[in-house]
Amino acid sequence: MRLGGLNNCLFGFAETGAIPEKGMVINMKDIVVIGAGPAGLTAAIYGIRAGYQVTVLEENIYGGQVASTPTVENYPGIESITGVDFSISLYNQATALGAEILFEKLESCDLKGEVKKLQTANGAIEARAVIIANGAKRAKLGCEGEERLTGRGVSYCATCDGAFYKGKEVAIVGGGNTALEDALFLSNNCSAVHLVHRRDQFRGVPILQESVKKRENIVIHYNAVPRAITGENAVEAIVLDSTVGGESETIPVSGVFVAIGTKPENERYKDQLPLTDGGYFDVGEDCTTPLPGVYVAGDSRRKPLRQIVTATADGAVAATMAAGYLNQQ
Ligand SMILES: Cc1cc2nc3c(=O)[nH]c(=O)nc-3n(C[C@H](O)[C@H](O)[C@H](O)COP(=O)(O)OP(=O)(O)OC[C@H]3O[C@@H](n4cnc5c(N)ncnc54)[C@H](O)[C@@H]3O)c2cc1C
Structure with missing residues (x-):
């Protein structure tokens, strides 16, 4: 035909x-x-x-x-x-x-x-x-709470959902171009953006890395992986484990954005x-x-x-x- x-x-x-x-x-x-x-x-x-x-x-x-x-x-x-x-x-x-x-x-x-x-x-x-x-x-983290809280604070698209977090504190997980771009995007509206990366340096292009490091409201957590995302009906915190033997930490956030590939x-x-x-x-x-x-x-x-x-x-x-x-x- x-x-x-x-x-x-x-x-x-x-x-x-x-x-x-x-x-x-x-x-x-x-x-x-x-x-x-x-x-x-x-x-x-x-x-x-x-x-x-x-x-x-x-x-x-x-x-x-x-x-x-x-x-x-x-x-x-x-x-x-x-x-x-x-x-x-x-x-x-x-x-x-x-x-x-x-x-x-x-x-x-x-x-x-x-x-x-x-x-x-x-x-x-x-x-x-x-x-x-x-x-x-998009790849998933596979950590506790991710599945349950997807759509209730866990997102795979900063562009789609970032506006819901205006003035709030959020985390973004990843170290490539997407994570860096999304961190910059979120930092325009959010009070603070916690950028969580499992290694001690990012994979993203240098120009994006420089921009991220210059933003005052982006807090970088190197050598850290999410162990859990917690909250009853919506995201309340992300729990990070150190990949180099340091202490775990719990960061109160309203949203967790996943950008790991x-x-x-x-x-x-x-x-x-x-x-x-x-x-x-x-x-x-x-x-x-x-x-x-x-x-x-x-x-x-x-x-x-x-x-x-x-x-x-x-x-x-x-x-x-x-x-x-x-x-x-
Ligand atoms: C956040 C982000 C930013 C990006 N920025 C850029 C950029 O600035 N510049 C650039 O060049 N690239 C960028 N990329 C990469 C680019 O988007 C991809 O390389 C490109 O979209 C790949 O196109 P595709 O058609 O192969 O696959 P996709 O874009 O993944 O499209 C595949 C389509 O198939 C559909 N589908 C899947 N399974 C089924 C099924 N069983 N039945 C029916 N439909 C199905 C999906 O719903 C989807 O619509 C970006 C990607 C992301 C995630």
């Missing part, structure tokens, strides 16, 4: 927006993309421009990780843009071209045959080609596609997997740099490879 062939929908889903029953096959799609982050939406743009109908499945909000980024200042050609505006622009570009975005989570799939079978909570979808661009998610969620593909030890797709620059018609793009695959520019590049490559594959069918 070529672009414009949405009238092939067996049940008129695209036109009516009606949600089919679980297990019902909607139609045969040309290309289904898993994930509406920068990689997935770019794949949609390139897939459509190559002449194919593209459906994107998104379990959350479009934009992926970028949607929770305060400002993007390293994407070539755009001096500065908020993550939200970047996401909206990417989404508008893809949908204006004709991408179909379904806000559904991919639950399971069988990618081995010529017809790729995908299952979401709302129904079954079949596709001729699949591009997996499901990105990566991201990890892929590729478990559901492990029997069908090769994964690295870290769980990333073990696939190179051509985004091509050992399964014909299946491609991966963006943060979910092994790569030296996980950024928007590399994710969008992957999306373009993956869609071009998928179109080449479909051209030969």
